[in-house]
Amino acid sequence: MNKQIGNNQENKEEQRFQKNIKKTVKEVIVVEGRDDTAAIKRAIDADTIETHGFGIRRTTWELIENASRERGIIIFTDPDYSGNEIRRRLKERFPEAKEAFLARADAEKDGDVGIENAEPYAIIQALENARLTLTEKREEFTVRDLMISGLAGGAGSKQRREKLGRALGIGYANASALADRLNRYGITREEYNEALRTIDD
Incomplete structure (x- = not known):
């Protein structure tokens, strides 16, 4: 696929999301920082909880616990090493949580990688694709x-x-x-x- 075709596909996606009324997400979205929250709120109507990095405080764990029990949560961390480690910790504690992923290309700007750099349509697409983890063992793909x-x-x-x-x-x-x-x-x-x-x- 050449670059022009790829750009055309991305433009079509962006136009499709721009036509939509601002969406509402039922679950609480768990992110890393306030800049991520700001980017998400530009894209959709949603509540977030910020971990403020890897050293998650007890009060933050309690907020996430309450949100998970009452509304469900979506784990949405940066597509980098730190974000993956935070995601892993959250998923260990909340295996029933949904997960949303942002492509690194959509999250990168001037060498910085983070959800805060993403366009609204990319954030909406990632959240629309949020998935649950299956509890049973499955080996469909190798x-x-x-x-x-x-x-x-x-x-x-x-x-x-x-x-x-x-x-x-x-x-x-x-x-x-x-x-x-x-x-x-x-x-x-x-x-x-x-x-x-x-x-x-």
Whole structure:
């Protein structure tokens, strides 16, 4: 897919979201900082809780606990190492939480990576694609499936994984972690194949 086609697809997505009335999210969105909250509120009508980094305070844990019990939560952290570590801690404590992922390309500006850099349409898309983790063990996808699809072990496989993660709303991951996410978030073969067709267009 050439750059012009990719830009056209992104423009169509942006136009589609701009036409929509400002959406409301039922769940409370757990983010890292106040700049993330500001970016989310530009995009949608939602309540947030800020972790203020990795050292989450007891009072913040209590707020998240209450939100999880009363309304449900969506974990939405930056697509970088720190964000992934915060996500992991939250998910360990709240396995029933939904997760939303933002593509790194949508979150990066002048070398800085964060939700606060994302356009409203990208934030809306990420939240619309928020997923639950399945509780039962599932092994529908393996690394071999990814290799067959050009997502592992070949030239351009990293870029294809980035595009697939964005299309499915599950974020970027290496081959092993991507197979795990496909299984963990209940991605079907139909969804997988449709996403492949999208990134190959």
